[in-house]
Amino acid sequence: MLQLPRELTYRQARSCLVQLRPQVAAFEGAQVPVDASGVEVFDSAALAVLLACRREAQAADKQLVVFGLPQGLQSMAALYGVDGLLGGAR
Numbered sequence: 001m002l003q004l005p006r007e008l009t010y011r012q013a014r015s016c017l018v019q020l021r022p023q024v025a026a027f028e029g030a031q032v033p034v035d036a037s038g039v040e041v042f043d044s045a046a047l048a049v050l051l052a053c054r055r056e057a058q059a060a061d062k063q064l065v066v067f068g069l070p071q072g073l074q075s076m077a078a079l080y081g082v083d084g085l086l087g088g089a090r
Contacts, residue, residue: 001033013045037068
């Protein structure tokens with residue numbers, strides 16, 4: 001399972017994405033699970049990272065599934081209308 005960092009704001013987004021993209025592409029199986037339960041400090045860049053990972057997964061014919069999405073990020077995703085794009089975030 002891929003792991004998101006404790007802090008994921010615009011400051012960390014680029015480096016986080018650089019690390020996650022190849023992991024998503026190389027992940028074995030049809031689903032790529034991402035554990036977001038450890039994210040404590042975030043902004044909308046966290047959603048951008050997840051959506052970019054989703055695109056990477058789709059390009060590899062896989063589905064990104066996000067687990068443990070913090071309530072604040074769930075609310076933000078719903079506000080922006082992208083909650084349905086996060087692979088059934090739980």
